[in-house]
Amino acid sequence: MIFRRFFRRTTPEPHVQEGLRKSRRGIFREIVALFDRSAIDDELFDDLEALLIQADLGVETTQALLDQLRARIRREGITDPAQARELLRQEMIALLEQATRNRRVKIYQRGVPFVTLVVGVNGTGKTTTIAKLAKYHQDRGRNVLLVAGDTFRAAAIDQLKVWGERLGVPVISHAPGADPGAVVFDGLQAAFNRNYDILLIDTAGRLHTKYNLMEELKKIRRVIQRQVPDAPQEVLLVIDATTGQNGLAQARLFTDAAGVTDIAIAKLDGTAKGGIAFAIARELGIPISYIGTGEKVTDFAEFDPETYVDALFFDDEEAA
Template sequence: MSFLQKLRQAIVQKSEAVTQKFTSGLSKTRDVLIGRVEALIRRYKKIDDDFFEELEEILIGADVGVGTVMELIDGLREEVRKRRIENALELQPLLSERLVALLQNEREQDTALNVADGRLNVILFVGVNGVGKTTTIGKLAHLFRQQGKKVLLAAGDTFRAAAIEQLEVWGQRVGVDVIKHGQGADPAAVIFDALQAAKARGVDVLLCDTAGRLQNKVNLMEELNKIYRVVQREVPGAPHEVLLVLDATTGQNALSQARTFGQSAGVTGIVLTKLDGTAKGGIVIAIRNELNLPVKLVGLGEKLDDLQPFDPEQFVHALFAEVIGREEQSADDVNKNP
């Protein structure tokens, strides 16, 4: 049984609705990345140095990341040599296997949100403006509400009046209260009030927005540190998550943002938005492999439930869905006409 067939068997055990969201949301990346890989395989048939050079260009073009691509290509070369593979068609299962290995964490629980029953869970959201931070908070609030949790939102981005208004709109849409002050207020004071309200109301999850831009980066990081100190003082052990929201459509720029915030903002995980609107989905692999930061949530569409927990197997299956479908069809044809 090939790795792709094993992957398909693993996916069958999972939610069909979630599988469909990943398959649909990653269609642009699949067309660019896997479509070009398949065209390359059809053209070359036999594996040689030129083949690997073109494969390298395809992977870099899908924003998999130069460092990750070099590691991937070196590993594929070694496997081809060890297994004495000559036919390029045999490389697809091997490539999918390598992608899953790159995306999976040493500890599987790293991809799950650190949310526990019986306590106030505090989650901070950081990231530059325009990446979908407010939308992510709204959709995650909806997800937690669906799980029966009591949720509260904190409008900690007081730098922009629009940010406060957008969060209020989302709060009304998903049926969750928002703690806010006016534009220009002290963000740490907003978070303090939200923490007090959350404790008084017996809230399960407090989702805190923060500014994506101040006068300069130093001011922004100082503001975030002030918020952290307030949270840590009021709720020992918090924040339980610091999620960096990135826009997948920006490709390598998202990787650059992840480096900046990851180094100075205590980021515990990534939310990658707008995967459905880009062919640059390979950035998931680059972030996981080059920065060793777990991707915890991915945005796969515009609907309320299109924010999904990241699943490496679902991700790679979605990329190779058409290849797997053809393999299954071939197997059925063989069984019908032995």
């Protein structure tokens, strides 16, 4: 369709495009279809509001987005619904850019391991994200070391070792039930002694309501900081996209306890509600840095607002 080509600005990133298929073919297709009408009327805004909320943007973020959109339509004297849709696209990109603007530049120093502490509730995709990050850094020529900081379950240690073997990345681990702080300490020692660039630390899926588990996380941080004052350079909170608005509540608690610096949204391929990214961007103010779009190590991308929005709105196969 002419419109789709006309409005597209970014080249599709295959994993992002593929991973957001469910969202694109579901709620976002309905959103696009809303603009196939002759005039911009109240019904358009009502339907748009309902669909955005359904897509997991949340009530507040939806209101804010629609306020912006209405104001621009008025200011720019837009009467063509197709142009209004392009404005919606632009405003959605702007909203996501709130989340990337305060992203810290990652500084990889020679001789100082770059430590990423990966946190999040049970089953959100932490261990899988670590494997993806390991591959990401390997592809950029960095030496990676993994640390099995989730000592609560034997299976968790094994899972990380399996990934390590597949990727050719060593894993520092202790026996199940060991003190996570001790494993992390050994991991840092190994990183220094053997000159690793990147240290990725897996942690247990902690229930954020359990105070002692949050304390555990603080303790791990202290162990790291005693050896590398600037570390962890990255505290990555993994949010499961399929848990919707619940993920936001989790994120707030982790931010307080663990000093989250970055967010990875995993399992975007498993939901039609890709709108959660907008709610996270607006309501948390923590940069979204990565997205996970499948179970393979390659189903991973750096988060880019424009690519993301276009993957929600534009279907290649239809456009072709």
